[in-house]
Amino acid sequence: MTNDTSSKTHGASKSVVRFAPSPTGYLHIGGARTALFNWLYAKHTGGTFLLRIEDTDRERNNPAAVAAILDGLTWLELDWSGEAVSQFARAARHREVAEALLANGAAYHCYCSPEEIDSARDKAKAEGRPQLFLSPWRDRDPKDAPAGIKPTIRLKAPREGETTVDDQVQGLVTFQNKEFDDLIILRSDGNPTYNLAVVVDDHDMGVTHVIRGNDHLTNAGRQTQIYNGMGWPLPVWAHVPLIHGGDGAKLSKRHGALGAEAYRAMGFLPQALRNYLVRLGWSHGDDEIISTDQLITWFNFDGLGKSAARFDFKKLLDLNGHYIRETTVADLLDRVGKLLPLLNFEDIAKTELDPKAPPRPDVAFANMILATVPGVKTGADLKARFEKAGWDKLGAILPAVKERSKTLLDIPEGALFLIQQRPLAVEDKAKASIDGDAKSAITALLPRFTVAQDWSAAALEAEVRAYSEETGTKLGKIAQPLRAALTGRAVSPPVFDVMAVLGRDETLARLGDVA
RNA sequence: GCUCCCUUCGUCUAUCGGUUAGGACGUCAGAUUUUCAUUCUGAAAAGCCGGGUUCGAUUCCCGGAGGGAGCGCCA
Secondary structure (H helix, E strand, C coil), rough: CCCCCHHHHHCCCCCCEEEECCCCCCEEEEHHHHHHHHHHHHHHCCCEEEECCCCCHHCCCHHHHHHHHHHHCCCCCCCCCCCHHHHHHHHHHHHHHHHHHHHCEEEEEEECCCHHHHHHHHHHHHHHCCCCCCHHHHCCCCCCCCCCCEEEEEHHHHHCEEEEEEEEECCEEEHHHHHHHEEECCCCCCCHHHHHHHHHHHHCCCCCCCEEEHHHHHHHHHHHHHHHHHHHHEEEEECCCEEEEEEEECHHHHCCCCCCCCHCCCCHHHHHHHHHCCCCCECCCCCCCCCHHHHHCCCHHHHHHCCCEECCCHHHHHHHHHHHHCCCCHHHHHHHHHHHHHHHHHHHHCCCCCCCCCHHHHHHHHHHHHHCCCCCCCCHHHHHHHHHHHHHHHHHHHHHHHCCCCCCCCHHHCHHHCCCCCCCCCHHCCCCCCCHHHHHHHHHHHHHHHHCCCCHHHHHHHHEEEEEEHHHHHHHHHHHHHHHHHHHHCCCCHHHHHHHCHHHHHHHHHHHHCC
Protein backbone atom coordinates (compact mmCIF):
# COMPACT_ATOMS: atom_id res chain seq x y z
CA MET A 1 0.00 0.00 0.00
CA THR A 2 2.07 2.89 1.17
CA ASN A 3 5.35 1.15 0.65
CA ASP A 4 6.09 2.39 -2.81
CA THR A 5 9.10 0.30 -3.69
CA SER A 6 9.15 1.64 -7.22
CA SER A 7 10.19 4.98 -5.75
CA LYS A 8 13.53 3.47 -4.86
CA THR A 9 14.70 3.31 -8.41
CA HIS A 10 15.62 5.96 -10.87
CA GLY A 11 12.79 6.89 -13.13
CA ALA A 12 10.37 6.46 -10.26
CA SER A 13 6.97 8.02 -10.44
CA LYS A 14 6.90 11.73 -9.84
CA SER A 15 6.97 12.67 -6.21
CA VAL A 16 5.68 15.66 -4.32
CA VAL A 17 7.91 16.44 -1.35
CA ARG A 18 8.21 19.35 0.98
CA PHE A 19 10.57 21.00 3.40
CA ALA A 20 8.66 22.32 6.40
CA PRO A 21 10.84 24.33 8.76
CA SER A 22 9.68 26.11 11.86
CA PRO A 23 10.70 29.77 11.76
CA THR A 24 12.73 29.78 14.95
CA GLY A 25 15.84 31.46 13.62
CA TYR A 26 18.02 30.63 10.68
CA LEU A 27 18.25 27.63 8.41
CA HIS A 28 20.40 25.37 10.55
CA ILE A 29 22.66 22.78 9.09
CA GLY A 30 20.41 19.83 9.88
CA GLY A 31 17.48 21.56 8.26
CA ALA A 32 19.61 22.36 5.25
CA ARG A 33 20.41 18.68 4.83
CA THR A 34 16.76 17.69 5.16
CA ALA A 35 15.88 20.28 2.54
CA LEU A 36 18.66 18.95 0.32
CA PHE A 37 17.42 15.36 0.58
CA ASN A 38 13.90 16.46 -0.31
CA TRP A 39 15.12 18.60 -3.17
CA LEU A 40 17.28 15.79 -4.53
CA TYR A 41 14.46 13.31 -4.31
CA ALA A 42 12.11 15.66 -6.14
CA LYS A 43 14.68 16.21 -8.88
CA HIS A 44 15.47 12.52 -9.03
CA THR A 45 11.86 11.61 -9.63
CA GLY A 46 11.05 14.60 -11.78
CA GLY A 47 8.70 15.66 -9.01
CA THR A 48 7.95 18.81 -7.08
CA PHE A 49 9.71 20.36 -4.11
CA LEU A 50 7.42 22.48 -1.97
CA LEU A 51 8.12 24.74 0.96
CA ARG A 52 5.89 25.22 3.98
CA ILE A 53 6.52 27.37 7.01
CA GLU A 54 5.32 25.77 10.23
CA ASP A 55 4.20 28.93 11.94
CA THR A 56 1.12 27.65 13.73
CA ASP A 57 2.47 28.89 17.03
CA ARG A 58 2.04 32.64 16.90
CA GLU A 59 4.72 33.16 19.46
CA ARG A 60 7.11 31.90 16.89
CA ASN A 61 5.88 34.23 14.24
CA ASN A 62 9.01 35.88 13.01
CA PRO A 63 9.21 37.30 9.49
CA ALA A 64 12.96 37.77 9.79
CA ALA A 65 13.39 34.08 10.57
CA VAL A 66 11.30 33.13 7.55
CA ALA A 67 13.38 35.42 5.39
CA ALA A 68 16.57 33.87 6.75
CA ILE A 69 15.35 30.40 5.86
CA LEU A 70 14.36 31.37 2.33
CA ASP A 71 17.66 33.18 1.97
CA GLY A 72 19.59 30.13 3.13
CA LEU A 73 17.78 27.83 0.71
CA THR A 74 18.33 30.27 -2.12
CA TRP A 75 22.03 30.47 -1.37
CA LEU A 76 22.22 26.68 -1.34
CA GLU A 77 20.48 26.76 -4.71
CA LEU A 78 17.62 24.57 -3.51
CA ASP A 79 14.78 26.04 -5.48
CA TRP A 80 11.19 25.28 -4.58
CA SER A 81 7.94 25.38 -6.51
CA GLY A 82 5.51 28.21 -5.98
CA GLU A 83 5.15 30.37 -2.92
CA ALA A 84 6.12 29.12 0.51
CA VAL A 85 2.91 28.01 2.22
CA SER A 86 2.15 29.58 5.58
CA GLN A 87 0.68 26.98 7.85
CA PHE A 88 -0.93 29.64 10.01
CA ALA A 89 -2.85 30.96 7.02
CA ARG A 90 -4.51 27.56 6.67
CA ALA A 91 -5.90 27.43 10.22
CA ALA A 92 -9.50 27.58 9.02
CA ARG A 93 -8.97 24.45 6.95
CA HIS A 94 -7.33 22.70 9.91
CA ARG A 95 -10.33 23.58 12.06
CA GLU A 96 -12.61 22.19 9.39
CA VAL A 97 -10.79 18.87 9.49
CA ALA A 98 -10.90 18.82 13.29
CA GLU A 99 -14.66 19.30 13.07
CA ALA A 100 -14.91 16.54 10.49
CA LEU A 101 -13.01 14.22 12.80
CA LEU A 102 -15.41 15.19 15.58
CA ALA A 103 -18.37 14.53 13.33
CA ASN A 104 -17.25 11.07 12.29
CA GLY A 105 -16.49 10.05 15.86
CA ALA A 106 -12.73 10.00 15.50
CA ALA A 107 -12.32 12.91 17.92
CA TYR A 108 -14.01 14.39 20.97
CA HIS A 109 -14.19 17.54 23.06
CA CYS A 110 -12.07 17.54 26.17
CA TYR A 111 -12.85 19.93 28.99
CA CYS A 112 -9.78 19.28 31.11
CA SER A 113 -7.85 22.33 32.17
CA PRO A 114 -4.10 22.61 31.51
CA GLU A 115 -3.53 22.56 35.27
CA GLU A 116 -5.44 19.33 35.60
CA ILE A 117 -3.38 17.74 32.86
CA ASP A 118 -0.12 18.99 34.33
CA SER A 119 -0.80 17.64 37.77
CA ALA A 120 -1.85 14.28 36.36
CA ARG A 121 1.39 14.13 34.40
CA ASP A 122 3.46 15.15 37.41
CA LYS A 123 1.82 12.47 39.46
CA ALA A 124 2.45 9.84 36.81
CA LYS A 125 6.07 10.89 36.64
CA ALA A 126 6.46 10.74 40.39
CA GLU A 127 5.02 7.25 40.40
CA GLY A 128 7.27 6.21 37.57
CA ARG A 129 4.39 5.54 35.22
CA PRO A 130 4.26 6.59 31.58
CA GLN A 131 3.31 10.22 31.38
CA LEU A 132 0.31 9.65 29.19
CA PHE A 133 -2.80 11.65 29.88
CA LEU A 134 -6.03 9.76 29.48
CA SER A 135 -8.82 12.26 29.23
CA PRO A 136 -11.99 11.31 31.09
CA TRP A 137 -13.98 13.13 28.40
CA ARG A 138 -13.23 10.42 25.88
CA ASP A 139 -16.14 8.46 27.31
CA ARG A 140 -18.12 11.05 29.19
CA ASP A 141 -21.31 12.53 27.87
CA PRO A 142 -20.64 16.00 26.42
CA LYS A 143 -23.86 17.06 28.15
CA ASP A 144 -21.91 16.96 31.41
CA ALA A 145 -19.58 19.61 30.09
CA PRO A 146 -18.98 22.40 32.54
CA ALA A 147 -20.34 25.73 31.38
CA GLY A 148 -18.03 28.50 30.29
CA ILE A 149 -15.05 26.30 29.50
CA LYS A 150 -13.73 26.21 26.00
CA PRO A 151 -12.81 22.63 25.19
CA THR A 152 -9.94 21.29 23.18
CA ILE A 153 -10.53 18.67 20.53
CA ARG A 154 -8.65 15.42 21.05
CA LEU A 155 -8.14 12.61 18.63
CA LYS A 156 -9.86 9.42 19.74
CA ALA A 157 -6.83 7.24 19.25
CA PRO A 158 -7.19 3.47 19.35
CA ARG A 159 -6.39 1.98 22.76
CA GLU A 160 -5.76 -1.52 21.54
CA GLY A 161 -3.52 -2.95 18.89
CA GLU A 162 -0.54 -1.31 17.27
CA THR A 163 0.37 1.28 14.70
CA THR A 164 3.12 0.47 12.25
CA VAL A 165 5.12 3.02 10.37
CA ASP A 166 6.55 1.60 7.18
CA ASP A 167 9.64 3.73 6.80
CA GLN A 168 11.97 3.81 3.81
CA VAL A 169 14.96 4.34 6.07
CA GLN A 170 14.10 2.77 9.39
CA GLY A 171 12.09 -0.16 8.10
CA LEU A 172 8.96 -1.33 9.89
CA VAL A 173 8.60 0.53 13.17
CA THR A 174 5.78 -0.62 15.41
CA PHE A 175 4.24 1.32 18.27
CA GLN A 176 1.78 -0.14 20.74
CA ASN A 177 -1.33 2.02 20.62
CA LYS A 178 -1.48 2.10 24.38
CA GLU A 179 1.73 4.11 24.26
CA PHE A 180 -0.09 6.98 22.58
CA ASP A 181 -2.53 9.22 24.37
CA ASP A 182 -5.33 11.13 22.69
CA LEU A 183 -3.46 14.03 21.29
CA ILE A 184 -4.97 17.48 21.19
CA ILE A 185 -5.56 18.44 17.59
CA LEU A 186 -7.36 21.73 18.21
CA ARG A 187 -6.46 24.03 21.07
CA SER A 188 -9.08 25.59 23.27
CA ASP A 189 -8.51 28.86 21.44
CA GLY A 190 -9.54 27.16 18.23
CA ASN A 191 -6.08 26.93 16.73
CA PRO A 192 -4.72 23.68 15.35
CA THR A 193 -1.74 21.91 16.83
CA TYR A 194 1.28 20.77 14.91
CA ASN A 195 0.37 17.17 14.18
CA LEU A 196 -3.05 18.03 12.81
CA ALA A 197 -1.74 20.91 10.72
CA VAL A 198 1.03 18.76 9.24
CA VAL A 199 -1.30 15.97 8.24
CA VAL A 200 -3.91 18.28 6.73
CA ASP A 201 -1.34 20.31 4.85
CA ASP A 202 0.58 17.32 3.57
CA HIS A 203 -2.67 15.79 2.40
CA ASP A 204 -3.98 18.95 0.78
CA MET A 205 -0.66 19.74 -0.85
CA GLY A 206 -0.58 16.27 -2.36
CA VAL A 207 2.66 15.34 -0.60
CA THR A 208 3.61 11.80 -1.60
CA HIS A 209 6.86 11.41 0.35
CA VAL A 210 7.58 12.82 3.78
CA ILE A 211 11.35 13.07 4.18
CA ARG A 212 12.32 14.57 7.52
CA GLY A 213 14.47 14.13 10.60
CA ASN A 214 14.37 10.99 12.66
CA ASP A 215 13.13 13.04 15.60
CA HIS A 216 9.72 12.91 13.92
CA LEU A 217 9.49 9.14 13.89
CA THR A 218 7.01 8.92 16.75
CA ASN A 219 5.04 11.75 15.19
CA ALA A 220 4.68 9.54 12.14
CA GLY A 221 2.85 7.07 14.36
CA ARG A 222 0.57 9.75 15.75
CA GLN A 223 0.00 11.27 12.36
CA THR A 224 -0.87 7.87 10.95
CA GLN A 225 -3.77 7.80 13.38
CA ILE A 226 -4.99 11.14 12.08
CA TYR A 227 -4.72 9.95 8.49
CA ASN A 228 -6.70 6.89 9.48
CA GLY A 229 -9.28 9.02 11.26
CA MET A 230 -9.93 10.87 8.02
CA GLY A 231 -9.56 7.80 5.84
CA TRP A 232 -6.78 9.50 3.91
CA PRO A 233 -3.96 7.58 2.19
CA LEU A 234 -0.62 7.68 3.95
CA PRO A 235 2.45 9.28 2.42
CA VAL A 236 5.68 7.32 2.05
CA TRP A 237 7.75 8.00 5.14
CA ALA A 238 11.51 8.46 5.14
CA HIS A 239 12.98 9.48 8.49
CA VAL A 240 16.62 10.36 8.07
CA PRO A 241 19.11 10.13 10.93
CA LEU A 242 20.05 13.33 12.69
CA ILE A 243 23.35 15.14 12.63
CA HIS A 244 25.29 15.16 15.88
CA GLY A 245 28.03 17.41 17.17
CA GLY A 246 31.62 16.26 17.54
CA ASP A 247 30.87 14.79 20.96
CA GLY A 248 28.00 12.64 19.70
CA ALA A 249 25.29 14.69 21.34
CA LYS A 250 22.49 16.50 19.57
CA LEU A 251 23.87 19.19 17.34
CA SER A 252 23.60 22.59 18.95
CA LYS A 253 25.18 26.01 18.83
CA ARG A 254 27.81 24.70 21.17
CA HIS A 255 29.04 22.45 18.36
CA GLY A 256 29.10 25.29 15.94
CA ALA A 257 25.71 24.43 14.50
CA LEU A 258 25.46 27.55 12.47
CA GLY A 259 22.96 28.81 9.99
CA ALA A 260 23.50 28.49 6.27
CA GLU A 261 24.33 32.18 6.08
CA ALA A 262 27.27 31.61 8.42
CA TYR A 263 28.72 29.07 6.01
CA ARG A 264 28.34 31.59 3.24
CA ALA A 265 30.15 34.17 5.38
CA MET A 266 32.94 31.69 6.05
CA GLY A 267 33.50 31.44 2.34
CA PHE A 268 32.01 28.07 1.56
CA LEU A 269 30.70 27.28 -1.88
CA PRO A 270 27.11 26.04 -1.98
CA GLN A 271 28.00 23.02 -4.07
CA ALA A 272 30.71 22.09 -1.56
CA LEU A 273 28.30 22.32 1.34
CA ARG A 274 25.74 20.30 -0.59
CA ASN A 275 28.31 17.63 -1.40
CA TYR A 276 29.41 17.48 2.22
CA LEU A 277 25.90 17.40 3.62
CA VAL A 278 24.64 14.71 1.30
CA ARG A 279 27.46 12.41 2.35
CA LEU A 280 26.39 12.77 5.96
CA GLY A 281 24.04 9.83 6.08
CA TRP A 282 23.94 9.00 2.41
CA SER A 283 26.47 7.24 0.23
CA HIS A 284 26.97 5.82 -3.21
CA GLY A 285 29.75 3.28 -2.94
CA ASP A 286 33.14 4.91 -2.60
CA ASP A 287 32.14 8.14 -4.33
CA GLU A 288 33.09 11.28 -2.45
CA ILE A 289 33.19 14.20 -4.87
CA ILE A 290 29.85 14.12 -6.59
CA SER A 291 28.43 16.75 -8.90
CA THR A 292 24.89 17.91 -8.35
CA ASP A 293 23.76 16.35 -11.62
CA GLN A 294 25.27 13.06 -10.57
CA LEU A 295 23.62 13.40 -7.18
CA ILE A 296 20.24 13.87 -8.80
CA THR A 297 20.54 10.70 -10.83
CA TRP A 298 21.95 8.69 -7.93
CA PHE A 299 19.99 9.89 -4.94
CA ASN A 300 17.53 7.44 -3.49
CA PHE A 301 16.50 6.01 -0.13
CA ASP A 302 18.68 2.91 -0.53
CA GLY A 303 21.79 4.98 0.00
CA LEU A 304 20.58 6.40 3.30
CA GLY A 305 22.15 5.03 6.46
CA LYS A 306 20.38 4.56 9.75
CA SER A 307 22.75 6.01 12.28
CA ALA A 308 23.42 9.60 13.22
CA ALA A 309 26.52 11.25 11.79
CA ARG A 310 28.90 13.72 13.37
CA PHE A 311 29.71 16.98 11.72
CA ASP A 312 33.33 17.14 10.55
CA PHE A 313 34.43 20.65 9.74
CA LYS A 314 37.82 19.56 8.37
CA LYS A 315 36.26 17.40 5.73
CA LEU A 316 33.98 20.23 4.70
CA LEU A 317 37.03 22.46 4.32
CA ASP A 318 38.77 19.87 2.20
CA LEU A 319 35.77 19.55 -0.09
CA ASN A 320 35.47 23.30 -0.36
CA GLY A 321 39.11 23.50 -1.41
CA HIS A 322 38.37 20.95 -4.09
CA TYR A 323 35.49 22.92 -5.48
CA ILE A 324 37.40 26.19 -5.34
CA ARG A 325 40.17 24.65 -7.43
CA GLU A 326 37.57 23.47 -9.93
CA THR A 327 35.91 26.86 -10.19
CA THR A 328 36.98 29.29 -12.89
CA VAL A 329 38.78 32.50 -12.03
CA ALA A 330 35.93 34.60 -13.38
CA ASP A 331 33.41 32.79 -11.22
CA LEU A 332 35.57 33.03 -8.11
CA LEU A 333 36.15 36.71 -8.69
CA ASP A 334 32.42 37.20 -8.95
CA ARG A 335 31.75 35.23 -5.79
CA VAL A 336 34.37 37.08 -3.77
CA GLY A 337 32.95 40.36 -5.05
CA LYS A 338 29.50 39.39 -3.83
CA LEU A 339 30.65 37.91 -0.54
CA LEU A 340 32.78 40.77 0.75
CA PRO A 341 30.00 43.39 0.99
CA LEU A 342 28.10 40.99 3.26
CA LEU A 343 30.82 41.07 5.92
CA ASN A 344 31.29 43.47 8.78
CA PHE A 345 34.66 42.63 10.26
CA GLU A 346 34.12 44.45 13.54
CA ASP A 347 30.91 42.51 14.17
CA ILE A 348 32.46 39.22 13.10
CA ALA A 349 35.47 39.78 15.32
CA LYS A 350 33.15 40.02 18.31
CA THR A 351 31.89 36.48 17.78
CA GLU A 352 32.35 34.45 20.90
CA LEU A 353 34.45 31.41 20.19
CA ASP A 354 34.07 28.14 21.95
CA PRO A 355 37.39 26.30 22.03
CA LYS A 356 35.55 23.02 21.52
CA ALA A 357 33.63 24.24 18.48
CA PRO A 358 35.09 24.04 14.98
CA PRO A 359 37.33 26.92 13.90
CA ARG A 360 35.80 30.01 12.37
CA PRO A 361 37.59 31.08 9.20
CA ASP A 362 35.52 34.25 9.08
CA VAL A 363 36.52 35.32 12.58
CA ALA A 364 40.18 34.61 11.93
CA PHE A 365 39.97 36.52 8.68
CA ALA A 366 38.21 39.50 10.25
CA ASN A 367 40.80 39.73 13.01
CA MET A 368 43.62 39.49 10.52
CA ILE A 369 42.17 42.26 8.35
CA LEU A 370 41.47 44.55 11.30
CA ALA A 371 45.02 44.04 12.55
CA THR A 372 46.87 44.42 9.27
CA VAL A 373 44.86 46.71 7.01
CA PRO A 374 44.35 50.08 8.70
CA GLY A 375 41.10 51.81 7.89
CA VAL A 376 39.27 48.73 6.72
CA LYS A 377 36.32 47.83 8.93
CA THR A 378 34.04 46.00 6.54
CA GLY A 379 34.15 43.72 3.56
CA ALA A 380 32.88 46.61 1.48
CA ASP A 381 35.91 48.66 2.56
CA LEU A 382 38.16 45.78 1.66
CA LYS A 383 36.55 45.33 -1.71
CA ALA A 384 37.02 49.04 -2.39
CA ARG A 385 40.73 48.68 -1.65
CA PHE A 386 41.06 45.84 -4.11
CA GLU A 387 39.16 47.83 -6.70
CA LYS A 388 41.45 50.78 -6.16
CA ALA A 389 44.47 48.55 -6.66
CA GLY A 390 42.77 47.05 -9.70
CA TRP A 391 40.14 44.34 -9.49
CA ASP A 392 41.69 42.75 -12.59
CA LYS A 393 44.89 42.27 -10.63
CA LEU A 394 43.01 40.14 -8.16
CA GLY A 395 41.89 38.08 -11.13
CA ALA A 396 45.46 37.91 -12.40
CA ILE A 397 46.82 36.41 -9.18
CA LEU A 398 43.79 34.19 -8.64
CA PRO A 399 45.08 31.17 -10.57
CA ALA A 400 47.95 31.01 -8.10
CA VAL A 401 45.86 31.90 -5.06
CA LYS A 402 43.01 29.49 -5.63
CA GLU A 403 45.36 26.51 -5.46
CA ARG A 404 46.03 27.53 -1.89
CA SER A 405 42.48 28.37 -0.82
CA LYS A 406 40.19 26.34 1.38
CA THR A 407 37.54 29.03 1.58
CA LEU A 408 36.61 32.07 -0.46
CA LEU A 409 38.12 34.22 2.30
CA ASP A 410 41.54 32.73 1.59
CA ILE A 411 41.43 34.52 -1.76
CA PRO A 412 41.55 38.12 -0.51
CA GLU A 413 43.89 36.95 2.21
CA GLY A 414 46.31 35.43 -0.28
CA ALA A 415 46.10 38.52 -2.46
CA LEU A 416 46.42 41.00 0.37
CA PHE A 417 49.83 42.13 -0.87
CA LEU A 418 47.99 43.87 -3.71
CA ILE A 419 46.49 46.47 -1.40
CA GLN A 420 49.30 46.90 1.10
CA GLN A 421 50.68 50.40 1.27
CA ARG A 422 54.39 51.16 1.12
CA PRO A 423 56.46 50.90 3.11
CA LEU A 424 55.14 47.45 3.87
CA ALA A 425 54.79 46.25 7.41
CA VAL A 426 56.89 43.11 7.39
CA GLU A 427 55.91 40.36 9.77
CA ASP A 428 58.65 39.00 12.03
CA LYS A 429 58.88 35.61 10.37
CA ALA A 430 59.45 37.34 7.02
CA LYS A 431 61.87 39.91 8.41
CA ALA A 432 64.30 37.18 9.37
CA SER A 433 64.94 36.29 5.73
CA ILE A 434 66.08 39.80 4.83
CA ASP A 435 69.64 39.58 6.07
CA GLY A 436 72.79 41.22 4.70
CA ASP A 437 73.22 38.68 1.91
CA ALA A 438 69.62 39.06 0.92
CA LYS A 439 69.94 42.81 0.72
CA SER A 440 72.95 42.61 -1.54
CA ALA A 441 71.18 40.10 -3.74
CA ILE A 442 68.21 42.43 -4.06
CA THR A 443 70.51 45.32 -4.78
CA ALA A 444 72.18 43.29 -7.49
CA LEU A 445 68.88 42.28 -9.01
CA LEU A 446 67.30 45.73 -9.04
CA PRO A 447 69.10 46.96 -12.18
CA ARG A 448 68.31 43.71 -13.97
CA PHE A 449 64.62 44.10 -13.15
CA THR A 450 64.77 47.72 -14.22
CA VAL A 451 65.84 46.80 -17.73
CA ALA A 452 63.98 43.51 -18.06
CA GLN A 453 62.34 43.28 -21.47
CA ASP A 454 59.61 40.87 -20.51
CA TRP A 455 57.77 41.48 -17.23
CA SER A 456 56.16 38.07 -17.05
CA ALA A 457 56.42 35.55 -14.25
CA ALA A 458 58.32 33.13 -16.47
CA ALA A 459 60.80 35.73 -17.68
CA LEU A 460 61.37 37.08 -14.18
CA GLU A 461 61.95 33.61 -12.89
CA ALA A 462 64.48 32.98 -15.66
CA GLU A 463 66.22 36.21 -14.74
CA VAL A 464 66.49 35.30 -11.09
CA ARG A 465 67.51 31.73 -11.83
CA ALA A 466 70.29 33.03 -14.03
CA TYR A 467 71.48 35.28 -11.20
CA SER A 468 71.24 32.38 -8.80
CA GLU A 469 73.46 30.21 -10.99
CA GLU A 470 75.96 32.99 -11.66
CA THR A 471 76.44 33.62 -7.99
CA GLY A 472 75.98 30.08 -6.77
CA THR A 473 73.20 31.21 -4.46
CA LYS A 474 70.33 28.89 -3.75
CA LEU A 475 67.11 30.07 -5.35
CA GLY A 476 65.39 29.87 -1.99
CA LYS A 477 67.88 32.28 -0.49
CA ILE A 478 66.76 34.85 -3.03
CA ALA A 479 63.08 34.06 -3.41
CA GLN A 480 62.35 34.20 0.30
CA PRO A 481 63.67 37.74 0.82
CA LEU A 482 61.94 38.87 -2.36
CA ARG A 483 58.72 37.46 -0.97
CA ALA A 484 59.23 39.24 2.31
CA ALA A 485 59.97 42.54 0.62
CA LEU A 486 57.07 42.30 -1.82
CA THR A 487 54.35 40.87 0.39
CA GLY A 488 55.55 41.48 3.94
CA ARG A 489 54.96 37.83 4.65
CA ALA A 490 56.81 34.56 4.84
CA VAL A 491 54.04 32.78 2.95
CA SER A 492 52.58 33.98 -0.30
CA PRO A 493 51.69 32.93 -3.82
CA PRO A 494 54.74 32.18 -6.01
CA VAL A 495 56.92 35.23 -5.83
CA PHE A 496 57.36 35.65 -9.60
CA ASP A 497 53.59 35.69 -10.04
CA VAL A 498 53.47 38.33 -7.34
CA MET A 499 56.01 40.44 -9.23
CA ALA A 500 54.19 40.04 -12.51
CA VAL A 501 50.88 41.14 -11.04
CA LEU A 502 52.38 43.97 -9.02
CA GLY A 503 54.00 45.45 -12.09
CA ARG A 504 57.49 46.77 -12.57
CA ASP A 505 57.13 50.12 -10.80
CA GLU A 506 55.55 48.79 -7.63
CA THR A 507 57.94 45.85 -7.52
CA LEU A 508 61.01 48.05 -7.83
CA ALA A 509 59.64 50.45 -5.24
CA ARG A 510 58.93 47.73 -2.71
CA LEU A 511 62.34 46.17 -3.28
CA GLY A 512 63.94 49.55 -2.96
CA ASP A 513 62.32 49.98 0.42
CA VAL A 514 64.31 47.14 1.93
CA ALA A 515 67.50 47.14 -0.09
C1' G B 1 11.22 6.51 34.12
C1' C B 2 8.54 4.75 29.60
C1' U B 3 8.59 4.01 24.09
C1' C B 4 11.28 3.82 19.68
C1' C B 5 15.88 3.92 17.05
C1' C B 6 21.16 3.29 16.35
C1' U B 7 26.38 0.70 16.97
C1' U B 8 32.72 -1.00 10.99
C1' C B 9 39.47 2.95 11.51
C1' G B 10 39.57 9.52 15.51
C1' U B 11 35.43 11.19 11.71
C1' C B 12 32.13 10.18 7.17
C1' U B 13 31.32 5.59 5.03
C1' A B 14 31.70 0.66 1.52
C1' U B 15 30.53 -4.46 2.43
C1' C B 16 23.99 -6.67 1.16
C1' G B 17 27.35 -15.00 4.61
C1' G B 18 33.21 -16.60 2.20
C1' U B 19 37.41 -9.79 0.99
C1' U B 20 44.71 -9.32 2.96
C1' A B 21 37.42 -5.61 5.80
C1' G B 22 37.78 -1.02 0.65
C1' G B 23 37.53 4.48 -0.03
C1' A B 24 37.54 9.64 1.83
C1' C B 25 38.87 13.43 5.67
C1' G B 26 42.31 13.84 9.50
C1' U B 27 47.21 12.07 11.43
C1' C B 28 52.36 10.49 10.49
C1' A B 29 56.56 9.61 6.93
C1' G B 30 58.59 10.57 2.11
C1' A B 31 58.87 12.69 -3.16
C1' U B 32 58.11 17.22 -6.14
C1' U B 33 58.63 22.63 -5.01
C1' U B 34 61.23 29.75 -4.39
C1' U B 35 57.47 29.84 0.85
C1' C B 36 52.76 27.86 1.57
C1' A B 37 49.46 24.96 -0.84
C1' U B 38 48.50 21.60 -4.75
C1' U B 39 49.98 16.87 -6.72
C1' C B 40 52.13 11.97 -5.97
C1' U B 41 53.91 7.64 -2.85
C1' G B 42 53.67 5.09 1.64
C1' A B 43 52.29 4.06 6.93
C1' A B 44 49.51 3.60 11.40
C1' A B 45 44.24 3.13 12.27
C1' A B 46 37.89 -0.40 12.71
C1' G B 47 33.71 -4.79 12.88
C1' C B 48 31.00 -2.64 21.31
C1' C B 49 30.57 -7.34 24.37
C1' G B 50 28.33 -12.30 25.07
C1' G B 51 25.49 -16.13 23.18
C1' G B 52 23.31 -18.68 19.17
C1' U B 53 22.10 -20.11 13.51
C1' U B 54 25.67 -21.83 9.74
C1' C B 55 30.80 -25.64 6.82
C1' G B 56 31.68 -20.32 7.48
C1' A B 57 29.76 -14.58 10.43
C1' U B 58 31.18 -7.52 10.35
C1' U B 59 26.85 -9.32 7.71
C1' C B 60 21.10 -13.24 10.21
C1' C B 61 18.67 -14.05 15.43
C1' C B 62 18.65 -13.25 20.92
C1' G B 63 20.66 -10.86 25.25
C1' G B 64 23.78 -7.14 27.39
C1' A B 65 26.42 -2.56 27.22
C1' G B 66 26.88 2.22 25.18
C1' G B 67 24.75 6.27 22.40
C1' G B 68 20.55 9.00 20.39
C1' A B 69 15.53 10.62 19.72
C1' G B 70 10.55 11.09 21.41
C1' C B 71 7.13 11.39 25.54
C1' G B 72 3.42 19.83 25.58
C1' C B 73 -3.25 23.34 24.35
C1' C B 74 6.03 23.61 20.97
C1' A B 75 7.13 22.56 16.18
